[in-house]
Amino acid sequence: EIVLTQSPGTLSLSPGEGATLSCRASQSVSGRYLAWYQQRPGQAPRLLIYGASSRATGVPDRFSGSGSVTDFTLTISRLEPEDFAVYYCQQYGSSPLTFGQGTKVEIK
Amino acid sequence: QVQLVQSGAEVKKPGASVKVSCKASGYTFTSYYMHWVRQAPGQGLEWMGIINPSGGSTSYAQKFQGRVTITADKSTSTAYMELSSLRSEDTAVYYCARDGIEGYWGQGTLVTVSS
Numbered sequence: 001e002i003v004l005t006q007s008p009g010t011l012s013l014s015p016g017e018g019a020t021l022s023c024r025a026s027q028s029v030s031g032r033y034l035a036w037y038q039q040r041p042g043q044a045p046r047l048l049i050y051g052a053s054s055r056a057t058g059v060p061d062r063f064s065g066s067g068s069v070t071d072f073t074l075t076i077s078r079l080e081p082e083d084f085a086v087y088y089c090q091q092y093g094s095s096p097l098t099f100g101q102g103t104k105v106e107i108k
Numbered sequence: 109q110v111q112l113v114q115s116g117a118e119v120k121k122p123g124a125s126v127k128v129s130c131k132a133s134g135y136t137f138t139s140y141y142m143h144w145v146r147q148a149p150g151q152g153l154e155w156m157g158i159i160n161p162s163g164g165s166t167s168y169a170q171k172f173q174g175r176v177t178i179t180a181d182k183s184t185s186t187a188y189m190e191l192s193s194l195r196s197e198d199t200a201v202y203y204c205a206r207d208g209i210e211g212y213w214g215q216g217t218l219v220t221v222s223s
Binding site for chain 2 (some may be wrong): 001004023028039044045047050051054056057088090095096097098099100102
């Protein structure tokens with residue numbers, strides 16, 4: 001099973017600042033099959049990024065994904081009020097699919 | 109438009125079973141695999157398993173092997189997740205999620221296990 005470790009656990013930032021979230025895999029993620037999700041309280045997760053760097057439909061371009069093999073990054077260029085949420089990475093290249101433990105982006 | 113509508117909240121006693129449904133609409137049900145994911149209160153996301161609604165083949169996370177059964181009814185475009193021998197640690201919100209890059213998820217079903 002591929003273990004995904006996200007860092008930091010919590011990111012305290014102000015609106016307008018940039019955010020960099022990390023996801024490290026315990027072994028290579030085949031085919032760059034790495035996704036990022038945003039989850040707001042009481043809501044289902046929302047897909048932001050798939051294939052490590054492709055934005056899902058309707059996702060603003062301030063969200064970008066990068067990385068390969070075992071190291072992946074989600075970057076939010078300028079935080080909007082609605083971006084304060086929990087973010088999860090997920091690998092879907094091998095079974096079982098696994099998620100990271102999440103990074104909470106909170107208002108400073 | 110694509111919709112995944114799940115059944116309502118459940119309260120179960122330890123040792124019982126629960127069956128959560130996920131009714132799909134707005135697309136060809138048999139064209140996309142369906143995942144089940146759960147989230148315990150205040151915790152992260154946990155993948156449980158997947159089904160191919162076309163042929164019924166399934167794959168489960170090792171953690172749930174023997175306790176979870178995922179099925180699909182093509183006639184009603186509904187996927188089901190049944191979890192047996194419930195314990196308090198199974199208290200969680202259970203989601204169905206369509207496979208694919210569009211990211212369609214159900215609204216979640218809260219299952220509470222309590223004596």
